[in-house]
Amino acid sequence: MISHLAKTEIFSLYVIEESVAANAIANHLHHHTDFILAGSQNNPNIALEEILKKERFPDAVIVNVEVCAAHQSNLPELITNHTSLIITSQSPEDAVLAFSYNAVDFLINPICLTQLNYTLDKVRAGKYPERHNDGPRHFYIQSEAKGKMIRLNHDDVFYIEACQNYVTIHLEKSKYVTYLTMKELEQKLSNTSFLRIHKSHLVNESKIHSVDGDYVILENNFFLKIGANYKESMLASLYPNFFISKRGGFKVAK
Template sequence: MIHQLSKKETFSLYVIEESATVKSIANHLPQHADFILAGSQNNPNIALEEILRKNRFPDAVILNVEMCAGHQTNLPELLTNHTSLIITSRSAEDAVQAFNYKAVDFLINPTDLTHLDRTLDKVRCCKYPVAFKDPARHFYIQSEAKGKMIRLHHDDIFHVEACQNYVTIHLEKSKYMTYLTMKELEEKFSNTSFLRIHKSYFVNESKIHSVDGDYVILENNLFLKIGANYKDSMLATLHPNFFISKRGGLRMAK
């Protein structure tokens, strides 16, 4: 069903997903006042008919590629040059398709709303690249000394580790403890170079040397375990920067 667009809204979003996912996104979207749900469908073929009946393509389309496979449709190829395409799937291996379709992002289902926020920022950036620059590359923490704040630059941080009711921020030759939770940091680190790889770890992507099986290896030779609940999301985030041949038969390592 196509919903009437409001002239006050800047970005129109169409969702081709399972009904539960559509409901979750629709309930979350009011937090983004510049986005409106232009329509939704769980049948890609009907969705294409609805989109083509409009005078213009939606600004962004969230598309479940597993649904496309089930309906044998080439919808991703038809949309890729006309909208900001966001590919979703339950399998991290489908990130390869997102890369080939030039999607602005790839989301693992069930959709993490924090990651959806990051994706909508990417859509904004595609339309207004000057207005949406990278956020501040530094932040302040309260030190153990009362009334003292310490300025930390993103590029100096290797990883952050949860320690009971506080966190330890590890730099190359020093570390700082501060009274923060991982949940608070997850909000602060949204749309930055920091990745949640474990319930107890954030890592700075710029400090990753390699990913080997269930471990992230940092440039300081520190091995950090990847949590099972975070692996697919981490790989999906890394994948747009992963060079891979378009030849058949190659699959993404898990």
């Protein structure tokens, strides 16, 4: 049987950022064979002229809202219905602006390149949603009893706690200990509802009741501390499901 390889779809990305950030993004794109740099500018007015001269809009545009404010440009409003808009800013409070522009994602500057990878995945998924099927909603672990495997449904797990060279998986009324590292579990549960919020905790987003300052409060009223190094990526992961009025008055908790 002859194997036919599917043609790789190419996505174009235009970047409106300060030069240092734009160069970092451009260098990072070399690791993605399906993304090309359509152009970059630190002046949104010139960028708009360049974009409009192209035969078609770029598949995605990264826009720094502080750069736009400095040039008194309303570029995000002008292009939001024509491309996958990615908003960046140094301030978490600008997530509200990203929501009002119907952006595909919001990134804190300086941009975490790992988080940028997740954003590029969203661009791919938005254009070809049929390619991104839901994976299994369960997993198996080896129990403390030799030779026994236990099936755990994602929806039953509240959070996972690191304990030296093993982890404890917490359900509502029970818990399981298994010989895995947090890094191993985080990799295996990537692209699921589980979020890393601390060096010692993975949380099932579906079990989050609220986020209050530096704490995640679960549906069972259990409080978990948010690690300082994980807060920005956690908020960015929650952002697509974040509904808030465009009329303002909201402040992101720090």
